[in-house]
Amino acid sequence: MRRGSIVQLVLFALVASAAGAALAIFPNWLPKSASAEAGRIDFVFWFVTGICVFIFAIVAAVLAYSILKFRAKPDDDSDGPPIHGNTGLEIAWTAVPTALVVAIAIVSGIVLAKDDAAGANPLRVDVTAQQFFWSYSYPGYGNKKSSVLRLPVGRSVVLRMSSKDVIHSFWVPEFRQKQDLVPGIHPTLHITPNKVGTYPVVCTELCGLGHALMRSRVVVMAPGAFEQWAAKKGT
């Protein structure tokens, strides 16, 4: 393989990765991040994106180059060089992807462990789903009920999930956290909101004809305001 073609190939790869990078940067891929977990998850997202852009750039470059350079002349029906393989190459493209996916696995594993670990004295909230609405109650505050999930900013929260009928799924895009609610079992979900604001709660597991409309809101408020709200009776 001549040096000239290597140079060209590298150029192709650079163009491709530039395009990929542009595609990764310009549209805003992720909604605004409103929890500590979201920050970590976004890091994994961009880490994987980097690797994938790199991989795709290579593939795209080789494809584009071959399409341009190795097109057979209309009258030419000779064969290409009989290359059966190349051990060096084959080891390379086994080893490099291995390294990359192992890296992805390690990063993901660490982030997962961090996200699953609840902080000090977490706020416990019971989340109950049924076709087709959400309800929340606060065991720490005399089982205060609410139809809107109100959380204090900066304190880690443990959501305990229950479902009354079929499987639903609790998702707040701004928190990046999601958990199915399965009848009979009570999985938990950790969230540490870090931005005051109001965000949608979406049901993401098909649960029947009302699934599309099964939404609710989460309101992240200043700790003081939250305590006030939690203290007074009624919803």
Add this chain to the structure above:
Amino acid sequence: MSAHAEAHHGPPIENQSSRVSSSVLGMLLFIASEIMLFGAFFTAYFFVRVVNGIEWPPKPFHLPVFVAGVNTAILITSSVTMHWALQSIKRGNRAGLQGGLLLTFLMGLVFLLTQAREYSRVGFAPHDGAFGTIFYCLTGLHGAHVFVGLSILLFMTIRAFRGHFSPEHHHGVEIGGIYWHFVDVMWIVVYSTVYLI
């Protein structure tokens, strides 16, 4: 052979590229997927009994371990007679084949009837809790296989009495036999998981 192939009314005798005969291999693969089907049912059993840890059997029900045990013995014996039938025809002993098949068929039938009687006496139904569900579905699945096995045995017996099998040609018996042995072994697994442990 070539001449025969030129006139397109028969395929050229295909090349046999493996020692196992295609029908035996086919039956073995079929049994492989049958085992996986049982595997799916045993997975359900696992989730209910191990993961959910339900009481087995829950009060006031109890399992007729002894009757089923006798039944097991019958089924195992039928495997022996099946083997005997196959050996006989290999040695060219028609009577042995016919007798063996008949005995096997009868014992299989007894097994199935006992199973049915057990169903009517155990005192719980498939809809009486997860235990009933798993019990009926595992034994029922196996019962269905016994039924299929019996039909195959019936066909083999008919053909045996019509004298279709010979020391050279007894593939039918061999294939059917493999299936019957599989049904028996499967029962031992079902019996020990559902009744004993």
Add this chain to the structure above:
Amino acid sequence: MTTTVHDHVTPGVHQGPPPPPGGWRRLLHPGFLRAAWMVPLFFGIGCGIVVLCRWWGGWHPIWFGEMIVLVGALIAAPVGFLAGIGAFDYWARYAIGAPTKPEDHSGHGAYSWRDYFRVNTDHKVIGMQYLVTTIFFFLAGGMLAMLVRAELARPGMQFFDNQTYNGLFSVHASLMIFLFVIPAFAGLANFVVPLMLGAPDMAFPRLNALSYWLLPIAGIMMLSSFIAPGGAFAAGWTGYAPLSVHQPMGTIFFNMGVQWAGASSIMTALNFLVTIITMRAPGMTFWRMPLLVWANFTTSLLVVIATPFIAGSQFFVMFDRVMHTHFFDTAGGGYPLGYQHIFWFYSHPAVYIMMLPGFGIASEVISAMSRKPIFGYRLMALSLMAILVLGFSVWAHHMFVSGMAPWLRVPMMVTTLLIAIPTGIKVFSWLATIWEGKINFSTPMLWALGFVSMFVIGGLSGIYLGAVPIDIHVSDTYFVVAHIHYVLFGGSLFTIFAGIYYWFPKMTGRQYDERLGKLHFWLTFVGFNLTFFPMHLIGTQGMPRRVSDYLPEFANWNLFISIASFGLGASTIVFLYNMVTSMRRGKPAEANPWRALTLEWQVSSPPPVFNFDEIPQVVGSPYEYGVPGAKHAVLNGDRAPAEVEVHR
């Protein structure tokens, strides 16, 4: 399909089946006429059994609608149909001990279009039957997708209510997966694999015919669920319990449809395995098999081992529905997540069942069209095996947020990510194969290269999903929908198109229109990316899947996607037009238009009824392009000048 006129048909020899008898005896002759009365008969028997059992068992009501439909219409009637068209005749004779007539091959081959509408034992005819049927269901499923897109064009409700919408995408997906991709690959392989092996037919021709005829049953069953009371099954193609247990009656149409389709693919897989193991031509060692054969070998192993699990999962749902058992109902001690574990233990391997044959097709096309040996042949075969093994160890990556045992997530993530390695080996080997080749950009090659690029995108989005933290965010969003379509459409469907165009001359004996073929490719390629790439974006931004209504902020993108999807749909018209017209009056194709080395190209197009006049003798690898004097096989006794034994 009237074009299968076989050359060297010897006069005097009886062609095709004996003509049906006249008069009332016609009713007993295997065929649709006999089916016409056997279907109602068996339906009646089915209903009778139900009523009798319920009466004897003292259950009420004795006339239980869902049970009647299940046993009568979805089990007994189809059996009646199969018996009617004569799928069981031979075995029935065997069973009752009647002397089975020594195989006169009257059931074999196609001499007029009628021979495509009967139980035919010729693997080439069955292959055609498969392809035409599956393409029909592709169109049906695609039209449903168009309805889905129409509903999603704007937020709020346009044309359908929620339940109907859920039915639309559920049937869409079920048809595409169980009635299109899986059987379409089986169809292509049915035609090609025996030829590639140098075999006269499949190992069990009658079983082969039966497994085809199960397909229309399954497909019609799923489609007809729309007329069931309460509408079509609407719990998604995954049919999660407990939802599917509490859905209207349409659900059992899915449960049973899957059973029939599954039975069909198990039988075919079994047939392939036996054929590949016991019927290879002399000299055709495993390391000389074309990669398509390798691909179907591994796929068939997957099918035989995994498919019983989906059968089980659907049985359980049916039992919970009609027998009120407690597999998935917590009150009675059942375990809802069990469904997902059992379902995905099949359905993840199923996604490789839907991709490995495509890998095989890509290898054939790419090697032949770039006139070079496949790069790293053995590693290609071994990576198929690696995917086969790994594929069984990753099912729970569909359940990262399901509430299953948390410790399962990291191991499953690791195995999931590892699959990138063998897949990567294949991708890079394809790239190395076209490198420095003499590439002929004919339509099949365009589809193959389009596949490589699109599948890499789909696979990489799979890596996002495989990384647990990311999956927690994007699971059950449109990001997953994008992944699905990049792998299934850009992966499986692109290779199916590549295969159809590549073997079209061999199958029909005519050439397709190259210009239309290329047009079809480019329209689809562009339309496909415009339709499905934006789905990644709206997914990560927060649009859940399986919703008929969505927040207004996603309105623009969805409108864009819908418009693009109609264009994508329209591109299919080009394909249909090309196929139909070329089959009729395309210019006759020579035996080996691609100058390929594999065996199917060494016989006439279309091949003679029994493929080879004489068993070919395989002497080398099937990909020795550019190796002077190399030969894959010698046919009809003509000795190769110097029989060079080529390695690898």
